[in-house]
Amino acid sequence: MPVPQVEAGKVLLRLRYVGFCGSDLNTWLGRNAMALMPVIPGHEIGAEIVSVGQGCPDSLKEGMIVTVNPYTNCGHCSSCRNGRYNACQHNETLGVQRNGAMREFITLPWEKIITAKGISVRDAALIEPMSVGFHAVGRGMVSDTDVVVVIGCGMVGLGAVIRSVQRGATVIAVDLSQEKLALAKKAGANFGINSKEEDVVQRVLDITEGMGADVVIEAVGSPTTYLTAIDLVSFTGRVVCIGYSKSEVPFQTRLFVQKELDIRGSRNATPEDFRAVLHFMQQQRMARDPFVSSIVKPHQAQEAMQKWSEAPGEVFRILVDFNS
Numbered sequence: 630m631p632v633p634q635v636e637a638g639k640v641l642l643r644l645r646y647v648g649f650c651g652s653d654l655n656t657w658l659g660r661n662a663m664a665l666m667p668v669i670p671g672h673e674i675g676a677e678i679v680s681v682g683q684g685c686p687d688s689l690k691e692g693m694i695v696t697v698n699p700y701t702n703c704g705h706c707s708s709c710r711n712g713r714y715n716a717c718q719h720n721e722t723l724g725v726q727r728n729g730a731m732r733e734f735i736t737l738p739w740e741k742i743i744t745a746k747g748i749s750v751r752d753a754a755l756i757e758p759m760s761v762g763f764h765a766v767g768r769g770m771v772s773d774t775d776v777v778v779v780i781g782c783g784m785v786g787l788g789a790v791i792r793s794v795q796r797g798a799t800v801i802a803v804d805l806s807q808e809k810l811a812l813a814k815k816a817g818a819n820f821g822i823n824s825k826e827e828d829v830v831q832r833v834l835d836i837t838e839g840m841g842a843d844v845v846i847e848a849v850g851s852p853t854t855y856l857t858a859i860d861l862v863s864f865t866g867r868v869v870c871i872g873y874s875k876s877e878v879p880f881q882t883r884l885f886v887q888k889e890l891d892i893r894g895s896r897n898a899t900p901e902d903f904r905a906v907l908h909f910m911q912q913q914r915m916a917r918d919p920f921v922s923s924i925v926k927p928h929q930a931q932e933a934m935q936k937w938s939e940a941p942g943e944v945f946r947i948l949v950d951f952n953s
Contacts, residue, residue: 633736637683640739642695646754646924647730648673649934649947651783651850652873656725657934660875664725671731671949672699672723675753678742685739696753697730698741699723700897715764715897722897731930733951743903747911754948755784755920759906760898761871762788762848766796767902768895769844769869773797776837778861779818781848782809784920784946785871789846790816791909798844801836803829806942812919830860837863846895847871852878859884867891924948 635641653670655661674697681689702709702717709717723729745753762785771777777793779786782804793800794817801820802813810821822832833842841863847854850872858868859880868890885892910917922945925933930949937944 632734635682639682639736641679641736642676643679644676644951645750646675646948647671648754669728670724671729673754673757674730675750694745694750696743696756715899756906758784759788760902761785763792763902764898765846765869765895766792768893769867771796775843777844778842779846780854782813786848864888869893869895871895924950
């Protein structure tokens with residue numbers, strides 16, 4: 630593709646690392662109903678500023694390491710009127726509803742550029758998925774008196790674990806992968822439950838002395854995990870849903886009423902969430918090498934996605950390296 634022209638109000642980026650996430654895998658498999666095909670994937674970005682168009686702030690300079698807020702907002706729908714731009718009714722996410730960043734160069738409005746001072750360009754590509762997990766914790770109103778269960782410990786779920794730990798909660802991580810549970814424990818989770826080997830509901834009841842979790846964050850997107858979340862949450866608890874289920878979920882709504890639950894969606898992330906992840910990374914509180922399962926060159930991406938599709942539980946994050 631040709632290098633785009635830098636228009637006024639836009640910034641030209643050289644992509645250095647771009648992450649593949651679960652939604653990219655579903656798009657590749659033809660299972661992402663929101664993707665407008667054909668589409669160039671890529672919304673998890675570590676990049677370098679090449680040039681800055683007229684009308685952009687002086688704070689943006691050539692050579693800066695940046696990441697990107699990959700969402701759009703219309704400014705007119707009810708979400709935007711309420712200041713919740715991350716949930717814009719007409720949002721178009723890079724790599725889903727519009728062509729993404731899995732290429733060498735891209736131009737974007739300067740408002741979408743997030744400088745990543747003190748963070749490596751590789752790690753900048755990890756900021757967006759972690760910010761989605763951070764946002765879910767905010768939606769769950771997690772506090773230091775809460776027991777929080779995070780179902781699914783991929784990058785988004787790990788972000789939810791980290792943010793919950795930061796807020797002082799007791800955190801229970803749930804996953805099928807022992808490796809992901811080990812990483813969640815390193816991030817500060819107090820307990821790890823392998824749902825392939827243990828009765829998750831009984832274990833959570835044991836840990837909470839029969840109460841259940843104050844907050845359950847669902848970060849998988851399957852009918853089983855959605856139903857489990859309702860079983861795990863305490864009376865008057867909060868359930869936060871991040872994952873998109875690709876099939877219908879047959880809820881028995883009795884527990885919605887009996888437990889007087891707050892069931893909340895959590896979509897994308899806000900600028901505040903991005904800043905919180907940046908602050909976490911700048912503090913160097915945790916080694917991030919284990920976050921990356923593999924780094925591949927563009928010509929290896931097809932093979933990497935094929936292997937991921939064959940063993941989805943074994944991959945944490947794939948980065949595509951565009952460095953020459």
